[in-house]
Amino acid sequence: xxxxxESGGGLVQAGGSLRLACAASGKIVSINTMGWYRQAxxxxxxxxxxxxxxxxxxxxxxxxxxxxxSRDNAKNTVDLQxxxxxxxxxxxxxxxxxxxxxxxxxxxxQVTVSS
Numbered sequence: 001x002x003x004x005x006e007s008g009g010g011l012v013q014a015g016g017s018l019r020l021a022c023a024a025s026g027k028i029v030s031i032n033t034m035g036w037y038r039q040a041x042x043x044x045x046x047x048x049x050x051x052x053x054x055x056x057x058x059x060x061x062x063x064x065x066x067x068x069x070s071r072d073n074a075k076n077t078v079d080l081q082x083x084x085x086x087x088x089x090x091x092x093x094x095x096x097x098x099x100x101x102x103x104x105x106x107x108x109x110q111v112t113v114s115s
Contacts, residue, residue: 002026002104004095009109016113017083022095022106024076033098034071034078038091038111048093049080063089085113 008020020036035050035058049069050058057069066085071078078095090113095106 002028002097002102004097004104004106006093006095006106006109009093009111011112011114012085014085014087014113014115016085017081018085018111019082020080020093020095020109020111022078024078024095024097024104028076029099030073031099035096035098036069036078036080036093037096038089038093039108040088040091043091045094050096051078082111085111087113087115089113 002024003026004022004024006022012018031053033050033052036048037045038048039045047060048063049067051069051071053073066083068081091111092108093111094108097104
């Protein structure tokens with residue numbers, strides 16, 4: 001089992017920045033993909049950004065150029081730096097950890113962007 005603990009959500013005005021952090025613990029394997037998804041009220045959960053253990057990244061088109069994902073393999077952490085936030089970025093953000101035989105989620109952290 002893998003446990004994920006997120007931090008860093010909150011309320012920010014449009015144009016502002018927030019940084020989310022996620023720490024993984026438990027049965028960590030060296031080759032994995034970590035990332036962030038989000039779910040707004042009444043909408044499906046969607047990908048925000050992913051990063052592999054080798055450092056390859058993938059971003060949703062809506063956040064490309066504004067958000068940056070990074071990780072520390074030694075600490076088993078993944079961060080999401082969110083700049084130029086927009087009201088449509090408001091959602092619960094979930095940390096995700098993927099391996100071939102497992103897919104794990106954090107409890108979610110609320111991000112609210114006011115206009």
